Amino acid sequence: MKLVGNWSYPTAIRFGAGRISEIAEACAAAGITRPLLVTDKGLADLPVTQTTLDLIEAAGLGRAMFSDVDPNPNEKNVAAGLTVYREGGFDGVIAFGGGSGLDLGKVLAFMAGQTRPLWDFEDIGDWWTRADPAGIHPVVAVPTTAGTGSEVGRAGVITNSETHEKKIIFHPKMLPLQVICDPELTVGMPRAITAGTGLDAFAHCVEAYCSPHYHPMSQGMALEGMRLVKEYLPRAYADGSDLEARAHMMSAAAMGATAFQKGLGAIHAMSHPIGAHHHTHHGTTNAVCMPAVLKFNRPAAEGVLTQAAAYLGIEGDFDGFCAYVDGLNAELGIPRRLSDLGVRDPDIDTLVRDALNDPSTGGNPVKMTAENTRKLFEAAL
Numbered sequence: 001m002k003l004v005g006n007w008s009y010p011t012a013i014r015f016g017a018g019r020i021s022e023i024a025e026a027c028a029a030a031g032i033t034r035p036l037l038v039t040d041k042g043l044a045d046l047p048v049t050q051t052t053l054d055l056i057e058a059a060g061l062g063r064a065m066f067s068d069v070d071p072n073p074n075e076k077n078v079a080a081g082l083t084v085y086r087e088g089g090f091d092g093v094i095a096f097g098g099g100s101g102l103d104l105g106k107v108l109a110f111m112a113g114q115t116r117p118l119w120d121f122e123d124i125g126d127w128w129t130r131a132d133p134a135g136i137h138p139v140v141a142v143p144t145t146a147g148t149g150s151e152v153g154r155a156g157v158i159t160n161s162e163t164h165e166k167k168i169i170f171h172p173k174m175l176p177l178q179v180i181c182d183p184e185l186t187v188g189m190p191r192a193i194t195a196g197t198g199l200d201a202f203a204h205c206v207e208a209y210c211s212p213h214y215h216p217m218s219q220g221m222a223l224e225g226m227r228l229v230k231e232y233l234p235r236a237y238a239d240g241s242d243l244e245a246r247a248h249m250m251s252a253a254a255m256g257a258t259a260f261q262k263g264l265g266a267i268h269a270m271s272h273p274i275g276a277h278h279h280t281h282h283g284t285t286n287a288v289c290m291p292a293v294l295k296f297n298r299p300a301a302e303g304v305l306t307q308a309a310a311y312l313g314i315e316g317d318f319d320g321f322c323a324y325v326d327g328l329n330a331e332l333g334i335p336r337r338l339s340d341l342g343v344r345d346p347d348i349d350t351l352v353r354d355a356l357n358d359p360s361t362g363g364n365p366v367k368m369t370a371e372n373t374r375k376l377f378e379a380a381l
Contacts, residue, residue: 003183003247011141011152013254015181017243020052020142023094024059026178030138032092035061036085038105039096040069048144048185052096064088066108069097072275072282073104074161075118081108092138095176098197099148099282102141103156109137110156110174123155123170123359131171141176144185146236146249147197147283149204149257151179159276165354166272181254183246191237192284195332198233198249200283202226202328203267203290204256209308210301211263211363218262223311225255230312230328237332263363266293266355266376273354278343287334288341292379294322296372300365338381348377 003016012029014022027035035056043049044067057063066084069077085093085108095105111118113135120130141151150156155170189197205225208218228248235245270293271285294305298318306317314320335341352373355361361368368376 003244011176011179013152013179013181015250017182017184017247019180020182020185021055023052023055023140023142023180024061026140026180027056027061027092027094030092030140030177032138032140033061034089034091035064035094035140036088036090036108037065037094037096038069038081038108039065039067039101040071040098041067043067043097043101043144046188048188049096052142056094064090069100069104071100072159072166072279073100074159076161077104078107078111078118078158082111085112092140094140094142095151096142096144098143098145099150099157102143102148102150103158105141106139106150106174106176107156107158107169109139110169110171112137118158118169119160119167121169121171123168128171133173136171136173139174139176140178140180142180142182142185143250143253145189145193145197146186146246146253147200149201149253151176151181152254152257157272164276166276166358168359181250183243183250186246186250187241187243189240191240192333194237194240195233195334196281196283196287197253198229198236198283199287199329199332199334201249201253201256202229202233203283203286204260204264205229205252206290207265207267207363208256208259208262210297210304210365211265212300212365213263213363215262218259221255222259222262223308225252225259226308227312228252228255234328234331264360265364266296266361266368266373268360269355269358269364269368270351270376270380272358272360273351274338274343276354277350278341278346280341280343284334285338285341287329288336288338289380291322291326291329292376294325296376297364297366343381346377346381348374351377
């Protein structure tokens, strides 16, 4: 199978090895003539980023980068980026990297022409209608990990540094116009990041598949996304240069993020406040929380996960699916408990409050309450 193609989602996705060479074409298609490349601190000086900047500069589009982006980006990063963006006269963003760089880049482009404060656009009710659509600038997204799927998403997750809450900023026009999914960009990922981001994609698929909302297209994408993770994440983890496995994992990431418009659930409702308060890696936190959430959701999700197990070739129905997840976590070096991630002496009351306020809660198949959510955290700790 030749793993290359152009997909229209409505985002235009340029998929295949070596397609970062088309970055200037992607900018032109998005209407960007003066881009600001936004990435995180860890990627800023790496060859993959500098090579991309070389390509942009060679095409006559300038050479500009903003990288003051924390692993869990916050409103201070947004404010600093907006200053650079507006003073530099840029007309679009190249969001480059993992979830932090992609989310921050998308939010900068969204806020570029807004006059209201950031938190006015949190994903609550119809707050997105407060935005001036004409003030939203275009985005070209270039993922360098295979997990968050933010490249095909209409939102960005930003941490409020004062309240330590993760907030979802949403608008339909935040969806990138052009995406370059080049698996060669992911070859240098450390094994721990390969595992954590890959299991983030798996969590997206699992939660979307278990969500009680009706969206049969998302259901199919979630199921096939799980299969791709099952077959190719262990390969990518074992051999980071396995380009076929890396490519299929990029597909799984995009599929999971597309599928979760059907809903997320307790895994993300837990991991968002844990990451905000304890600065843990998002995908790895999801993986640690997943076994406890699967058991918690058994009364409502046993049937669909039994079906998933059959599709994935996992014996033992629901219990077999849970055992598979436990085994996959162990194979990929995922800690068994949140305390092993450094979450010690947490304020469980605050974690429970923030989890119940998280938009992901509404997609969980079992209703989350203060009592059962506390027990979930205690089980994961």
